[in-house]
Amino acid sequence: MNQEIDITGVILHTPRLTLRPWREEDLEDFYAYARVDGVGQMAGWLPHKDRDESRTILELFIREKKTFALEYRGRVVGSLGVERYEEADFPELAPYKGREIGYVLAKDCWGQGLMPEAVAAVVEYLFGQAGLDFILVGHMDFNTRSARVIEKSGFRYCKTTQYETRYNTTENSLMYIRWNPAREKISE
Numbered sequence: 001m002n003q004e005i006d007i008t009g010v011i012l013h014t015p016r017l018t019l020r021p022w023r024e025e026d027l028e029d030f031y032a033y034a035r036v037d038g039v040g041q042m043a044g045w046l047p048h049k050d051r052d053e054s055r056t057i058l059e060l061f062i063r064e065k066k067t068f069a070l071e072y073r074g075r076v077v078g079s080l081g082v083e084r085y086e087e088a089d090f091p092e093l094a095p096y097k098g099r100e101i102g103y104v105l106a107k108d109c110w111g112q113g114l115m116p117e118a119v120a121a122v123v124e125y126l127f128g129q130a131g132l133d134f135i136l137v138g139h140m141d142f143n144t145r146s147a148r149v150i151e152k153s154g155f156r157y158c159k160t161t162q163y164e165t166r167y168n169t170t171e172n173s174l175m176y177i178r179w180n181p182a183r184e185k186i187s188e
Helices: 024-034 051-064 114-128 144-152
Strands: 018-021 067-072 075-083 098-105 134-140 156-164 170-179
Touching: 018 114, 024 051, 024 075, 024 098, 051 067, 067 114, 075 114, 098 114, 114 134, 114 144, 134 144, 134 156
Parallel strands: 098 134
Antiparallel strands: 018 067, 067 075, 075 098, 134 170, 156 170
């Protein structure tokens, strides 16, 4: 079952990143990476066409209190959301508390190991502080970069589901799970 999450006041530090709630003053950084072709498509959305679109989504991030801004060298370069997973696709997980994570990173930061670093910090927080039993993560079958992050982050493949993108396509989403090592798990 989806566990409620509220990251208000949560700040996580890694050797190179600060993960924190989004703020209104992050708009320019957000728009700078969200408008770049090839970034959003990997996560199922199209590049932002203008600042107003970025502002609308930024306001949603702030209001929903479940998405971290990834700050690197004084600018926000990505996001990591603690999303609700599709419970109908995972009836076997009903007795357990969990969420799904999703992430995006500015194109000029790809290939530097920043996202595995961010995922590790959020996994530690979700298991240690939020008390989740499991975390899901997925990637569309063509997104090999995200697959690599998932592999480095210790998740194990569990099933393929269908994902409806925001640009009206249906894609195969390879789903992975990681269990909280402090809790009993149902399967791997």
